[in-house]
Amino acid sequence: MRPPPCFDDVETRRRIQQVCELNSIDVNLLIDLCEVVQGYSGSGRKEGVTADLTLCFDAFLARANGR
Amino acid sequence: MFLSTLHLQNWRSYGDARFDFRAPSPRRPLVLVGAMNGHGKTSLLLGLYLGLFGRFGLRHAEGFSAFKDEDVSFYRGAIQKFRRNVAPADEPTTVEIVFAPATGETCEEVRVVRRWFFTNDGKPRQGEGFETVELYVGGKPQRLTGGLDAAHDRLERLLFPAHFMPAFFFDGEQAQTLISQSGETGIKKAVEVMFGTKIVEEVQAQIKQFLTFAHGKAGGKRTVSVQQKALDQKLDERTARDGEIEELTKQLVTLEHRKQELEKAQRLLTESLARLGGERRGDVEGLHADAHRVEQAKLAAERELTDRARVLGLALAISRLAPAITNRLQSEAAREEWENLRQGVQVRGEEVLRVAMPEPPESDELLGHLSLPLRERVKARFGLALEQIYNPPPNGCAPDYLLGHAKGEMREKLVALVRDVGGQRADDIRACARRLKQAREELEDIHAKRGRIGDLPREVGDLSSRLSEVQTEIADTSRQLGAIERELHSKKVGLKDLSAEIGRLQEALAALEPEQKRIAVAERVHRSLEAISQELKPITLQRLQELVTRHFVAIADRRYRESEVMFPAESPPLLCRKDLPDQQIAMMSGFERRAFGIAFTLALAEITQRRIPLVIDTPLGNADNEYRPRLLNAVTNVELDQVIILTHDAEVAGSLFEAIEDQVSQTFLVEFDRDRAESVVSDGAYFAGVGR
Numbered sequence: 001m002r003p004p005p006c007f008d009d010v011e012t013r014r015r016i017q018q019v020c021e022l023n024s025i026d027v028n029l030l031i032d033l034c035e036v037v038q039g040y041s042g043s044g045r046k047e048g049v050t051a052d053l054t055l056c057f058d059a060f061l062a063r064a065n066g067r
Numbered sequence: 068m069f070l071s072t073l074h075l076q077n078w079r080s081y082g083d084a085r086f087d088f089r090a091p092s093p094r095r096p097l098v099l100v101g102a103m104n105g106h107g108k109t110s111l112l113l114g115l116y117l118g119l120f121g122r123f124g125l126r127h128a129e130g131f132s133a134f135k136d137e138d139v140s141f142y143r144g145a146i147q148k149f150r151r152n153v154a155p156a157d158e159p160t161t162v163e164i165v166f167a168p169a170t171g172e173t174c175e176e177v178r179v180v181r182r183w184f185f186t187n188d189g190k191p192r193q194g195e196g197f198e199t200v201e202l203y204v205g206g207k208p209q210r211l212t213g214g215l216d217a218a219h220d221r222l223e224r225l226l227f228p229a230h231f232m233p234a235f236f237f238d239g240e241q242a243q244t245l246i247s248q249s250g251e252t253g254i255k256k257a258v259e260v261m262f263g264t265k266i267v268e269e270v271q272a273q274i275k276q277f278l279t280f281a282h283g284k285a286g287g288k289r290t291v292s293v294q295q296k297a298l299d300q301k302l303d304e305r306t307a308r309d310g311e312i313e314e315l316t317k318q319l320v321t322l323e324h325r326k327q328e329l330e331k332a333q334r335l336l337t338e339s340l341a342r343l344g345g346e347r348r349g350d351v352e353g354l355h356a357d358a359h360r361v362e363q364a365k366l367a368a369e370r371e372l373t374d375r376a377r378v379l380g381l382a383l384a385i386s387r388l389a390p391a392i393t394n395r396l397q398s399e400a401a402r403e404e405w406e407n408l409r410q411g412v413q414v415r416g417e418e419v420l421r422v423a424m425p426e427p428p429e430s431d432e433l434l435g436h437l438s439l440p441l442r443e444r445v446k447a448r449f450g451l452a453l454e455q456i457y458n459p460p461p462n463g464c465a466p467d468y469l470l471g472h473a474k475g476e477m478r479e480k481l482v483a484l485v486r487d488v489g490g491q492r493a494d495d496i497r498a499c500a501r502r503l504k505q506a507r508e509e510l511e512d513i514h515a516k517r518g519r520i521g522d523l524p525r526e527v528g529d530l531s532s533r534l535s536e537v538q539t540e541i542a543d544t545s546r547q548l549g550a551i552e553r554e555l556h557s558k559k560v561g562l563k564d565l566s567a568e569i570g571r572l573q574e575a576l577a578a579l580e581p582e583q584k585r586i587a588v589a590e591r592v593h594r595s596l597e598a599i600s601q602e603l604k605p606i607t608l609q610r611l612q613e614l615v616t617r618h619f620v621a622i623a624d625r626r627y628r629e630s631e632v633m634f635p636a637e638s639p640p641l642l643c644r645k646d647l648p649d650q651q652i653a654m655m656s657g658f659e660r661r662a663f664g665i666a667f668t669l670a671l672a673e674i675t676q677r678r679i680p681l682v683i684d685t686p687l688g689n690a691d692n693e694y695r696p697r698l699l700n701a702v703t704n705v706e707l708d709q710v711i712i713l714t715h716d717a718e719v720a721g722s723l724f725e726a727i728e729d730q731v732s733q734t735f736l737v738e739f740d741r742d743r744a745e746s747v748v749s750d751g752a753y754f755a756g757v758g759r
Contacts, residue, residue: 004263005674012603019598022306023591024573030270030599033592034263037270038224053277057585 003031029060068174068226069709070680073118074163077154079110082745086111086735090170091709095732098711099719101753102737107746108713111737112684113149115236118162118181121198123219123229129238143191146183146198153744156187166226166680169708175205177225179218227679234668238684264603271596274589281586295587298572301565302594308562315555322551326544329537336534343527354516361509368503375496389485396473396482398465403474405464409457416453423449607674608634614673615640618666622694622701623659632663658690662698669705680709687718695723703727716754 006012007027020027036052071088075081084107088098102108109129116124122142126134134141150160159182166177180201184192191197200218202209204225211217223229424446428435434445473481616632619642630644632652640663641649652663668681686702687695699719702710712719719727736752739745 004266006263006267006603006607012606015602015606016599019595019602022309022598023302023595024569025588025591025595029588029592030267030595033270033274034266037273038266049273050277050280053273053589054585057588058581060588061581061584 004034007031007034025060026063028063029056032056032059068166068172068177068679069169070164070682070711071167071176072163072165072178073111073114074161075110075114076161076163077151077158078114078160078162079149079151080105080107080739080746081110081114082151082154082743084737084746084748086748087750088709088711089733090167091732092170093708095730096707096710097703097727097731098709098733098735099731099753100711100713100735100737101716101719102713102746103715103739106739107737108684108715109238110746111713112236112238112682114162115164115682116232117146117149118164119179119222119226120219120229120232121181121200121215124232127230127233127236143197147185147189147191150183150185150189151745154185156185156189159184176203177222178203178206179222231671234664234671235679236682237664237668237686264600264607267596267600267603271593271600274593274596278586278589278593281582281589284582295583295590298569298587299590299594301569301572302591305562305565305569306598308558308565312555312558312562315551315558319548319551319555322544322548326541326548329541329544333534333537333541336530336537340527340530340534343530354513358510358513358517361506361513365503365506365510368499368506372496372499372503375499392470393482393485395465396470396478396485398463399468399470399473400478402460402464402466402468405457405460412453412456416450419453420446420449610674611670614670615663615666618669618701619663622662622666622698624694627659632666657688658694661686661688661690662694665698665702669701672705672707679707680711681705681707682711682713684713685715685718686712687714687723696726699723699727703730720754 017027033056040049069091073086076083113128116127125131125145161182163180168174182199200215202218424434425431619632620628630642633641633643640652642652643649734753736749737746740747
């Protein structure tokens with residue numbers, strides 16, 4: 001799934017990047033989270049969303065540890 | 068994404084009609100659907116509205132703007148009216164819409180099939196049996212647990228929000244509705260949805276739920292480690308510190324710009340002063356020399372002209388007598404010469420006689436023997452003979468002296484003067500007068516320059532005073548710059564320390580249990596999303612305003628060139644013009660509203676980067692000949708995959724058609740067949756006599 005356009009736009013991407021750096025996370029984590037939420041949106045089912053969010057956090061922690 | 072199929076069954080004037088749109092190419096994004104009034108253009112547009120979003124699309128249909136989404140019975144009645152009145156009772160009314168990925172797009176095909184069912188007596192079926200919807204993504208049927216509402220949400224995610232439809236499927240006549248909705252309610256917010264800022268908010272809400280769940284699982288929020296709290300506090304501090312640094316950096320940049328401007332002004336002023344002190348001094352000296360030279364030239368020309376004027380009177384008086392006077396003077400000169408010669412003979416006669424008849428007679432061997440009386444008679448004869456040498460006077464001698472006062476050299480000068488006077492030409496006098504005029508003008512210029520240079524001291528004073536002010540300002544600005552640089556340095560040092568501390572805390576947190584690590588990350592994500600949400604909203608609005616303005620001024624009347632479209636909070640859009648009161652777009656002329664609608668559509672396509680097809684019903688309407696090409700140019704020169712124009716025979720035809728013909732990939736002609744009582748679609752056809 002394509003990330004929201006605000007992640008592609010040069011100016012907004014820069015702002016997002018700055019905020020992420022300030023909070024010691026990366027932009028990819030936000031994109032992954034957006035994808036999860038978008039995937040569940042309109043489907044009528046919400047079970048599994050927490051598990052998918054957890055996977056995003058774990059992936060981020062793995063990336064952070066790898067750095 | 069492009070609209071690849073629209074299949075209408077028992078829909079208004081359509082019995083069973085398909086529009087199969089070919090994949091557009093970047094060079095040929097246009098599709099023209101021609102239909103006379105009442106033959107099916109608006110039905111096509113309504114098919115898109117209601118086929119995609121059902122009752123949420125109804126209020127965008129002409130005449131249904133007051134419809135409330137929750138008024139289901141009204142909706143059923145409306146669909147009953149839209150059902151083809153001769154439809155077989157056992158057949159539902161169906162709209163099938165397919166969006167396919169355009170070249171290079173990675174998204175999947177989206178297919179929606181919406182059906183409405185009726186009883187044998189043509190009434191809408193009761194309950195949930197009235198309407199069904201099927202959704203296919205990439206050819207796979209989607210499970211829609213929440214029924215119609217779930218389909219609605221999915222479609223909004225896959226395509227665009229329902230209330231965006233009037234922007235992408237645009238009815239020129241309905242521009243007013245679009246304007247009202249764009250300002251007061253949803254479209255502005257919908258931009259946030261499509262731009263992605265809305266999803267950011269949704270993720271934020273989801274993370275909040277996650278945190279509640281995770282805290283509960285970990286035994287409550289209180290168990291979150293002390294390090295996490297300390298980290299949160301430090302992160303907040305760092306955010307504040309970053310804000311301060313950003314603010315100081317902005318001030319620094321502003322002051323640096325100011326200083327650069329002042330230094331430039333100082334350089335210009337210094338140069339001006341140098342020019343006044345150096346080059347102008349040279350100018351003054353040059354002017355003095357010029358003045359002297361021109362003064363001399365003027366005096367000479369005046370003298371010459373005076374002389375010429377003086378002789379002009381004489382010339383005029385004697386011009387006819389000049390040859391006679393010259394002849395007379397010359398004959399008198401000849402007489403004078405003759406008289407001188409004759410007088411000479413008379414003077415020398417005695418000497419000649421003494422030679423001829425020497426005295427005394429005894430010494431005259433030849434004639435000494437003559438008697439005295441005879442000798443006197445011979446002498447007298449010799450004397451008479453001598454007188455006859457210059458008698459009579461030669462030809463050309465004046466008989467007497469009329470101008471006897473002029474003699475010798477004076478006469479020669481007089482002859483030369485009379486000749487000169489007789490030969491004086493008007494051209495010479497005019498040339499002389501010109502020289503005088505030129506000399507006088509030059510002299511006036513020099514006097515004027517001298518006058519200007521007389522103001523030099525005042526000008527120097529003004530420049531010096533301004534230079535002094537600028538230098539003072541530069542000194543002040545430099546002081547401020549120094550202070551800010553010191554403060555900035557201090558803040559940055561503090562930030563470095565803070566970051567080091569944050570790093571230590573994060574390392575400490577990294578040693579925590581996995582769940583607590585996730586909580587820590589989720590907390591940071593939540594905080595980030597909060598900040599992002601706050602930052603991106605104004606950017607989104609600003610971007611929308613800029614883009615709508617750009618497209619609007621390209622289409623609208625020239626007098627709006629310097630204007631700006633604004634979307635104030637909770638009020639309809641405005642057109643702000645310099646030195647003029649703001650104007651509500653809803654109160655502008657029909658065409659300007661139409662221009663706004665199209666500008667809005669183009670802006671949306673650009674800001675959201677969505678490759679959504681643009682369908683425009685009668686884009687030109689009753690626009691005059693000046694507007695038509697401008698508007699058509701705006702619509703056809705956008706970076707969209709597909710632009711479908713619904714038009715009648717008096718609109719996109721003639722030279723307008725020729726102007727866009729190269730961009731047209733496909734044409735359709737919709738004609739109402741009276742025998743079959745339905746609109747028939749012909750792929751590849753268009754109005755007779757238009758185009759290829």
